[in-house]
Amino acid sequence: MTALLFLIPAALLLGGLGLAAFFWSVKSGQYDDLDGAAERILLDDDEEAEPADH
Amino acid sequence: MSTAETTLPAPGCPSNLEPAINADIVDPSPFVRRQPDGAARLELSVHGAHCGGCIAKIEGGLKTLPGVEAARLNLSTGKLSVSWRGAALAPIAITQKISDLGYRAAPFDPEAAAKQEDLEGRFLLRCMAVAGFAMANIMLLSVAIWAGHDGEMGPATRAMMHWVSAVIALPAAAFAGRPFFRSAFNALKAGHANMDVPISLAVILALSLSVYETLNDGPDAYFDAAVMLLFFLLIGRYLDHRLRAKSRAAAQELLALQATTASRLSNDGSLEAVSVRDIAPGESILLSPGDRAPVDGVVVDGVSDVDVSLVTGESAPARMKDGDKLFAGVLNMSSRLVMRAEALAEDSLIADLTRLIEAGEQGKSKYIRLADRAAALYVPLVHSLALATFLGWFFIGDAGLRIAVMNAVAVLIITCPCALGLAAPAVQVVATGRLFKEGVLVKSGDALERLAEVDAFVFDKTGTLTHGGLRLANKDDIAEQDLQHVAMLARASRHPLSRAIVQAAGAGSLAGGIHETPGCGVEGVIDGERARFGRGDWVGDDGAPPQTDLASSEAWFRIGANRPVHFVFEDAIRADARETIEALGARGLGVEMLSGDREAPARLIAEAAGIERWRAELSPAEKIARLEELSRKGIKTAMVGDGLNDAPALAAAHASLSPGTAADASQAAADFVFQGDSLGPVLTAFEVSKQARRRVLENFSFAAFYNLCAIPLAVFGFVTPLIAALAMSGSSIIVTLNALRLKTGDRKETA
Numbered sequence A: 001m002t003a004l005l006f007l008i009p010a011a012l013l014l015g016g017l018g019l020a021a022f023f024w025s026v027k028s029g030q031y032d033d034l035d036g037a038a039e040r041i042l043l044d045d046d047e048e049a050e051p052a053d054h
Numbered sequence B: 001m002s003t004a005e006t007t008l009p010a011p012g013c014p015s016n017l018e019p020a021i022n023a024d025i026v027d028p029s030p031f032v033r034r035q036p037d038g039a040a041r042l043e044l045s046v047h048g049a050h051c052g053g054c055i056a057k058i059e060g061g062l063k064t065l066p067g068v069e070a071a072r073l074n075l076s077t078g079k080l081s082v083s084w085r086g087a088a089l090a091p092i093a094i095t096q097k098i099s100d101l102g103y104r105a106a107p108f109d110p111e112a113a114a115k116q117e118d119l120e121g122r123f124l125l126r127c128m129a130v131a132g133f134a135m136a137n138i139m140l141l142s143v144a145i146w147a148g149h150d151g152e153m154g155p156a157t158r159a160m161m162h163w164v165s166a167v168i169a170l171p172a173a174a175f176a177g178r179p180f181f182r183s184a185f186n187a188l189k190a191g192h193a194n195m196d197v198p199i200s201l202a203v204i205l206a207l208s209l210s211v212y213e214t215l216n217d218g219p220d221a222y223f224d225a226a227v228m229l230l231f232f233l234l235i236g237r238y239l240d241h242r243l244r245a246k247s248r249a250a251a252q253e254l255l256a257l258q259a260t261t262a263s264r265l266s267n268d269g270s271l272e273a274v275s276v277r278d279i280a281p282g283e284s285i286l287l288s289p290g291d292r293a294p295v296d297g298v299v300v301d302g303v304s305d306v307d308v309s310l311v312t313g314e315s316a317p318a319r320m321k322d323g324d325k326l327f328a329g330v331l332n333m334s335s336r337l338v339m340r341a342e343a344l345a346e347d348s349l350i351a352d353l354t355r356l357i358e359a360g361e362q363g364k365s366k367y368i369r370l371a372d373r374a375a376a377l378y379v380p381l382v383h384s385l386a387l388a389t390f391l392g393w394f395f396i397g398d399a400g401l402r403i404a405v406m407n408a409v410a411v412l413i414i415t416c417p418c419a420l421g422l423a424a425p426a427v428q429v430v431a432t433g434r435l436f437k438e439g440v441l442v443k444s445g446d447a448l449e450r451l452a453e454v455d456a457f458v459f460d461k462t463g464t465l466t467h468g469g470l471r472l473a474n475k476d477d478i479a480e481q482d483l484q485h486v487a488m489l490a491r492a493s494r495h496p497l498s499r500a501i502v503q504a505a506g507a508g509s510l511a512g513g514i515h516e517t518p519g520c521g522v523e524g525v526i527d528g529e530r531a532r533f534g535r536g537d538w539v540g541d542d543g544a545p546p547q548t549d550l551a552s553s554e555a556w557f558r559i560g561a562n563r564p565v566h567f568v569f570e571d572a573i574r575a576d577a578r579e580t581i582e583a584l585g586a587r588g589l590g591v592e593m594l595s596g597d598r599e600a601p602a603r604l605i606a607e608a609a610g611i612e613r614w615r616a617e618l619s620p621a622e623k624i625a626r627l628e629e630l631s632r633k634g635i636k637t638a639m640v641g642d643g644l645n646d647a648p649a650l651a652a653a654h655a656s657l658s659p660g661t662a663a664d665a666s667q668a669a670a671d672f673v674f675q676g677d678s679l680g681p682v683l684t685a686f687e688v689s690k691q692a693r694r695r696v697l698e699n700f701s702f703a704a705f706y707n708l709c710a711i712p713l714a715v716f717g718f719v720t721p722l723i724a725a726l727a728m729s730g731s732s733i734i735v736t737l738n739a740l741r742l743k744t745g746d747r748k749e750t751a
Helices: A003-027 A036-041 B053-063 B091-099 B112-115 B119-147 B155-176 B178-189 B194-215 B222-257 B347-365 B370-396 B401-416 B418-437 B446-453 B461-465 B480-490 B496-505 B577-586 B598-608 B620-632 B646-654 B664-669 B681-716 B721-743
Strands: B041-047 B068-074 B077-087 B104-107 B261-265 B269-277 B284-287 B297-301 B305-306 B318-320 B336-339 B438-441 B456-459 B514-515 B521-526 B528-534 B552-559 B565-570 B591-592 B613-615 B635-640 B656-659 B672-674
Touching: A003 B119, A003 B155, A036 B053, B041 B091, B053 B068, B053 B091, B077 B370, B091 B104, B104 B456, B119 B155, B119 B222, B119 B721, B155 B178, B155 B194, B155 B222, B178 B194, B178 B222, B194 B370, B194 B401, B222 B401, B222 B418, B284 B565, B305 B438, B336 B370, B370 B401, B370 B418, B370 B681, B401 B681, B401 B721, B418 B438, B418 B446, B418 B681, B438 B446, B438 B681, B446 B656, B446 B681, B456 B461, B456 B620, B456 B664, B461 B598, B480 B496, B480 B521, B480 B528, B480 B552, B480 B565, B496 B565, B496 B620, B514 B635, B577 B591, B577 B598, B591 B598, B591 B620, B598 B613, B620 B646, B635 B646, B646 B656, B646 B664, B656 B664, B656 B681, B672 B681, B681 B721
Parallel strands: B456 B591, B456 B635, B591 B613, B635 B656, B656 B672
Antiparallel strands: B041 B077, B041 B104, B068 B077, B261 B269, B261 B284, B284 B336, B297 B336, B305 B318, B438 B672, B514 B521, B521 B528, B528 B552, B552 B565
């Protein structure tokens, strides 16, 4: 049963990492336009690959 | 100018979710924000963008403008933010470009734009994530506890597992439960109970009981059930929030409309773009063709055809000259006019209508959602049951305080309205998604509930039963060659007749050397010959009598020395209007037409559509009066309309629909906005609403049935944490699956 002593914290840590990543994605606005995000993946954005002028 | 021909893409949404919009171009200069580093930023509300192609078209188009660094369109809210550098770009070029692409753009007030961020949605998402995280981790421990229930797990290990669960569950519930605790607290403070009261009570009691059990090394803890409950309910809450956010975005679009700009003419003859709110009575305003009157006023210079259809419902354009009164919202069509403002924006007709709309919406907010009606029955019932269980075990069963409290809490947990909380939002999200695919935008979840209840439909005439804009009526009499030639001129013009030509001819090229003479027409060079499209005497027709029929407009086209070709435009009835009205009648619904137009054209359309009950020459207030008369008779009506004059009636009706070509105020006031040339979506929206209502009721009866089975178990003390967890997740999954059935629609029901 001693295995539990590091397995439970390991599970919590991994879950916590996922939770932190989710919080970050919400904060950076990735959930603000769910309809647009679904469509954008299909867009041909080759012209954006050109070097920006700044 | 060279005669090189350029090919223009077809305007509007490439997926045909909405027709191209004949937009008024607004100068957004007063709304540009200058950043300290020299960059300029503008927030616009874009109307008509529905698919990925629209994103590519708008963002790609704007990036071709000089100095534009970034353009990003949010498809969910229709908000576009553009930033650019340098003085090479006039802000009006941005709205001009968007309008050329077939969309309408109105500037956002920077203050309103700041409020746009969906903070509530982010908050719910965070709560949901925390509840999900806690649920998964506690479940991991709980499964071990249930598996080791028959002696394999020692009490010490079990106690440790309970402690770990408590450490996860308590802060998670304190974080994720806030939306429910807050709403329950507010409801109790106001002296009534809502669905959040039993939810909060169940979560708090389940957690306290579990902590008590853990402290006393007891076998049963409900940490998993408490956070699972929060997780499922938060999913429902978030779905519901997304639906409401859509309707809020529409309301903000109305605000954006009021924040538009106008061209003010100073005494020295110079022009200045100002915000409409800053126009004072007595000032002169220039209306170019394609501009809308920003405030009520009087024409002081110029003669022009003015489209008053959005204000009065009259489809034929009116000729306005010196001294004629213009209402805010009318569209100048043919040549430039100077008007003198006579009222402030907030005292103008459009503001009066806005007030009527607000009054109507207040009435609508009294509507109680199905779920809340269910909660009103449910809450007292469940709480008395829990109390009865406690009293029963304590006094009759003589089981001691601990067992009595345990069983009373088990009743609260097992009856907690998990399925109820998910039942309505899940169905409404699926129904909304299905209607969107059919070209109908649903603005709120309860709109579906309200539309399913109506007994009668009331239609407006212009723009609802008819197409609203002028269309080429004699296309069959015109040679294809002539149509393509005239379209090469028309593509360069914003005049409504030119727009009608482009609509009939489709995408194509431009003629060279194009010049537009306001009030006369467009001329250019095609195949080396001079061509003109416009008024008969200007084009040089050979004495053909001008048409006097007010319901239609005409124009002539002549290339070189050829015979002039006659084009007739009129506002035609939608092709499937009669069919749709008959289908509504066949479902036992009453159909009526209320028009602001004169009696003769109204009679013509009513007869063509097969509507027996109709009234003409009604003011907005008279339309509302008729709706109220109907509702006093106990008839719930759905209003279908598009004009500014319909907006108050749309807001006051039990449910309302408006076509995508409608005035902004009407689209903002309506519950549903349907796209395309046909009236069929009205019927589809009604059918899907009916089905959605059936699904919601099915889900409620399922939840009731489940409670009927589970409550006796809980009352008599047979519910363990394992049974509670199974019952809760099982019922939520069944409710969600039942909602998904709506996605395809039952063939039998739609047939």
